[in-house]
Every structure is written in structure tokens, then in C-alpha cells.
Amino acid sequence: MADTITIRSDAETEHALDVLTHDGSSRSAAIRQAVLEAALRKERSAALRRAVLRMPLGEPDGVDIAAEMVREREDDRR
Numbered sequence: 001m002a003d004t005i006t007i008r009s010d011a012e013t014e015h016a017l018d019v020l021t022h023d024g025s026s027r028s029a030a031i032r033q034a035v036l037e038a039a040l041r042k043e044r045s046a047a048l049r050r051a052v053l054r055m056p057l058g059e060p061d062g063v064d065i066a067a068e069m070v071r072e073r074e075d076d077r078r
Helices: 011-020 027-054 064-078
Strands: none
Touching: 027 064
């Protein structure tokens, strides 16, 4: 048998539950689905961050981006 979880809801949570149960789902099913979806989003986000951090940065090309931006802004002001 599954464990029981108790939450304290507020007006915002009650509104969210109303939205999630509008299709006739039970509060329990809606909360269970929301928790699973939140965990999946968090796992995907973490995987994406790890993938970005593993991306090769390439070799420096000797271009100073900050200096380029300053020059472009100065040209725009003229």
C-alpha cells in the first residue's frame, strides 16, 4: 500500500487543485500526476544543464567580444 501524504493548502493551492481536477480527476490523482510531472521537469532540466556544461567551448579566436560591443555602441551613438 502507498504512503499517505498530507499537505496544507492555501487559496493558491486550492485554485490550482480546482484547475487540475476540472476534468473530473480526483484530488489525489491530480496531486500524484503533478508531483510526477514536476519531478520529470526537474530531471530534464538537470540533464539539460549537464549537457550544456559538457559542450566544448572551442578554441579562443582572439576576438574580445566586450571590446567589439563597446565599439558598436560608440558607432551607433555617432
